[in-house]
Amino acid sequence: MSTIGYENWAVDLAEVGAVYPFQGWEIPMTIAGVIFWLAWHRIQFVREGEHLEKARKMGDPDKIAKHLERY
């Protein structure tokens, strides 16, 4: 048994195509990948919104002035 479909390389390479594991599962893998991507945006979007809301009340005027001076 081999996840890539070959257990040794005693083959004519002209006859060999895909060699990645779990061939036949490309569509489920794509769906998993798209979910991962969209979930990332969602998590980041929510976190950034919450963070900016907190951050707007966070500033100490003296420290902000110091930051502005640093350019």
Next chain:
Amino acid sequence: MDGNLNALTTVFTEFYYWVTVVFMFLIHVGFCMYEVGASRRRNHMHTLMKNVMVIPLVTVTFFFFGWWIYWAFPMFPFFGGLDHDMASANLPWSENMGTNLSDRITGVFWAAFLLFSWTAASIVSGSVIERIRSSALWVHAVLIGSVWWIIDAAWGWHYGGWMVQYLGYHDAYASGVIHAIAGGYALGVIMVLGPRIGKFAANGTPRDIPPHNPWMLTIGIFLIYTGFWGFYAACNVPAISPEVIDGQITGTTWTATNIYLAPTSLSGITFNFLMSLSGGLMAAYVVSKGDAFWTFSGGLAGIITASAGNDLYHPIQAMLIGAVGVVVVYKLHYWVERRFKLDDAVGAVAVHGYSGVLGLIIAGFVLWGAPSSPYEGYATINPVGQTIGAVIMFFVLGWLPGWAVAKMQAAAGVLRIPEEVELQGLDYAEHHAYEDAKTDIIEADKAHLASRATPAE
């Protein structure tokens, strides 16, 4: 791979595109350095992170759908349906989109296009620094990098694209398909986003917001120049026979070609790359009176202005076209800034957008009547086709989607960071703990040093 010559050509082409990708990575490194150098200290990490995360987001989406769009859309939707025959091998679940010993090209070819996608997204990223929300920019990055630019590539940067066939559109090194569209997109976004606090005085006079570190800008733009070599090489097919092209070329002489499979040479584009860079630098130095920012950017603008026709120009033509482009771009940047109160933080709209548009139109005149393709029945290169192409790139596929999506984000309140955060700085907001910890430890060290110091006699 049957036959040694075929095998060697395939392996050479595989390696060739792989090397271009490595070179083009430097464009992104350069953009990151440039943006961080241009931003103020209180926004460094946010600015850097914003551009770094463009890499994975555009990469995965270009895998999921961007690459498929390129092969499916050459005639879609105006002159035909989706080209499923060509596109099916480039779907994310295709066996060609993975380690496959019977296909050694798709991955490196995909990556060469992908690095163009990063560039398009990164151009937009630079113009919006210090006030856009990361989440908003990353949506724009996916749209420009994996949707809009690759649609324009299918239409106008593909041997079978309808703009090439019917308009005679010619854009060998992407004046329009990368630079004009990205500049137009950036313009659409900054029109909605608004200027940084303090950019304009109460009477509307623009203020310069100088870079905090001119050296980072310098190194950044030199890295972009370096990466641009890879960009140029990636726009070519390195070696192909007339038999494989299967067009009007007769004989058996192999050649390098542009993306349209029309003949050119690495020698020719090397002349023209350097001469247009030089023309741009020289003109920018004069017109800006030696301003470092504009001189360096002018080199880039010179290349971009000449890029549409740099596969065929004479080097002196490339130099003069680069020089003319920079003068127009420089004047136009300041006119637009004053007239419309727009804050393009790194001059991206001008250097990429205006240069790209101008480059397309100039190529229409200088290359008027030249074949746009090796295939029979295609329109020849002409000023009308190039001008229409420029409008499609800058306004239709660039400005319009950028403006529309930014409008939606603004209406939802998720485009711009709050004013308080903009003033205190994004890094202060996100890394205040670091700053406080640093202050604490410095104070503690000073106190310890003072306690150990021997009083003077």
